[in-house]
Amino acid sequence: MSEHNPQGGEAFMQPLLRVRDLKVAFKVDRAMNEVLHGIDLDVYPGETVAIVGESGSGKSTTMHAVMNLLPGTGRITEGSVLWNGRELVGIHRRDMESIRGREIGLVPQDPMSNLNPVWSVGFQVEEAIRANGVAKGRKAVRERAVEVLQQAGLQDAEKRMKQFPHQFSGGMKQRALIGIGLSADPQLLIADEPTSALDVTVQRVVLDHLAKMTSELGTAVVFITHDLGLAAERAEKLIVMYKGNIVESGPSREILERPQHPYTKRLVSAAPSLASRRIGSDAELPAAPTESFDVAALTASARETVAHGQPMIEVADLGKVYKIRKGNFSSEDFHAVSDATFTVNKGETLALVGESGSGKSTIAKMVLQLEKPTSGSIRIAGKETAGLSGKGLFDLRRTLQPVFQDPYGSLDPLTNIGNTIMEPLKIHGVGDAASRKARVLELLDQVALPRELASRYPNELSGGQRQRVAVARGLALKPDILILDEAVSALDVLVQAQILDLLAELQRELGLTYLFITHDLAVVRLIADRVCVMQKGRIVEQATTEEVFERPQQEYTKNLLAAIPGAHIELGV
Incomplete structure (x- = not known):
């Protein structure tokens, strides 16, 4: 990986970042547990590198070690990190702070917990610009803040600056963080x-901007991602990590079209973002089934019962209006959802898709009775939910369970994983202590988590592992209806395939009903029976999955489908 042949016949180019034999360990019960076992990688000016691998493989740990941002007891035990020829291992904290932000920018993984809830989004972007010395003077700082938010794909950036993080959707928060990361035009981002929290159209805007930066400014980008479509389409070089080691590296297309390592082959075969285009057409199906096609088969068998199922969720003329504060103590109406109407039958999966901020999660919250509708009605299993309270609402919760978008904010940091999963069982008085514990272990097995994690706390788990815990908690009561809000967006492709497989199998066996909110259209192709496409709070298209994918009616839907990263790249297995 140390060789690099720049285009245009230039002289040998020195890497911006040169990592050699990097080893990282975390202290666990007075012993050092090594999680990186000798990482070697180079990143050159203007180069885009993607690091892929399953949750917990060491992707984020590698780059956090480079920036000296290892959490808790994490330590670099061996190795070298050279930045522009300067050794960063053992560097003084103040010297490292002068490099962070200005020379090496970071867009962190979790958009929910990386913005301060008591400060407006605009204030936080401006603070980063001031700290990095990008602009001076109040007016210049503000103009730069609006500019970076627009570059990151945030519409109405000037108006949105006054809002607080809780008023932003997950995708909008992610765009704000991208704006902060780009604010100083760093050499490496x-x-x-x-x-992961962005819909495909905004994804394309942001990735196009990053590509423009790399070509114009020579900015290098390292993507840590589980989206192989993004890696195939956007990165020149691919690094595959597994259990703290690099198992394969080289040109992206070459590796994804002809993977050599067994682990890389598993990743590629399980990737719905790339395989989904082949699932819809029998002519293109490969002879050997993969994990993704198992999901399609299970979902297809679940569909056979859909026609006979009674309506479980009936939404009619649903509307939600929020008040947005303006200056001078006044406010204006913001229509988050307008005139939404759809029905989900027993044993069926309906997917709500659309751009970030289109109203998908708002509908989910209203169905869950976490938000009160401004207008319209919601019926669950034939019962009107308006005015429900006390025991009626408690009984509804037994049949209607959520899996939230944010695996960081939806888990109590002071409660261990076992008790988190067990909590719904306790609240609803299901079983005794022994049977609850057995159910927790069963659920951990179902979502592919080691049983020993039951005694761990959320801060000890990766983002993907936390999301699996959230899915396990949602399944604990064996509900009739599951509301899945971006339930697999934080998961690597292998675990995503396992979770989708699990959801389809449970649906087939138990006749579960799913309302699936996602921006990942490839996942929709695998799991959904029908699709509602949302734009600016309205449902603009509603049809079966096949009709939406093969014969989309609206230009907006066509743009969403065209923006799927890597959709037309043929992969080897």
């Missing part, structure tokens, strides 16, 4: 799952 480390983007940790930068587009």
Whole structure:
């Protein structure tokens, strides 16, 4: 990986970042547990590198070690990190702070917990610009803040600056963080799952901007991602990590079209973002089934019962209006959802898709009775939910369970994983202590988590592991209806395939009903029976999955489908 032949016949180019034999360990019960076992990698000016691998493989740990941002007891035990020829291992904290932000930018993985809830989004972007010395003077700082938010794909950036993080959707928060990361025009941008919370159209805007930066300014980008479509389409070089080691590296297309290592082959075969285009057409199906096609088969068998199922969720003329504060103590109406109407039958999966901020999660919150509708009605299993309270609402919760978008904010940091999963069982008085514990272990097995994690706390788990815990908690009561809000967006492709497989199998066996909110259209192709496409709070298209993918009616839907990263790249297995 140390060789690099620049285009245009230039002289040998020195890498911006040169990592050699990097080893990282975390202290666990007075012993050092090594999690990186000798990482070697180079990043050159203007180069785009993607690091892929399953959750917990060491992707984020590698780049956090480079920036000296290892959490808790994490330490670099061996190795060298050269930045522009300067050794960063053992560097003084103040010297490292002068490099962070200005020379090496970071877009962190979690958009929910990386913005301060008591400060407006605009204030936080401006603070980063001041700290990095990008602009001076109040007016110049503000103009730069609006500019970077627009570059990151945030519409109405000037108006949105006054809002607080809780008034932003997950994708909008992610765009704000991308704006902060780009604010100083760094030489290297480390983007940790930068587009996991973004819909495909905004993804394309942001990635196009990053590509423009790399070509114009010579900015290098390191993507830490589980989206192989993004890696195939956007990165020149691919690094595949597994259990703290690099198992394969080289040109992206070459590796994804002809993977050599067994682990890389597993990743590629399980990737719905790339395989989904082949699932819809029998002519293109490969002879050997993969994990992704198992999901399609299970979902297809679940569909056979859909026609006979009674309506479980009936939404009619649903509307939600929020008040947005303006200056002078006044406010204006913001229509988050307008005139939404759809029905989900027993045993069926309906997917709500659309751009970030289109109203998908708002509908989910209203169905869950976490938000009160401004207008319209919601019926669950034939019962009107308006005015429900006390025991009626408690009984509804038994049949209707959520899996939230944010695996960081939806888990109590002071409660261990076992008790987190067990909590719904306790609240609803299901079983005794022994049977609850057995159910927790069963659920951990179902979502592919080691049983020993039951005694761990959320801060000891990766983002993907936390999301699996959230899915396990949602399944604990064996509900009739599951509302899945971006439930697999934080998961690597292998675990994503396992979770989708699990959801399809449970649906087939138990006749579960799913309302699936996502911006990942490839996942929709695998799991959904019908699709509602949302734009600016309205449902603009509603049809079966096949009709939406093969014969989209609206230009907006066509743009969403055209923006799927890597959709037309043929992969080897």
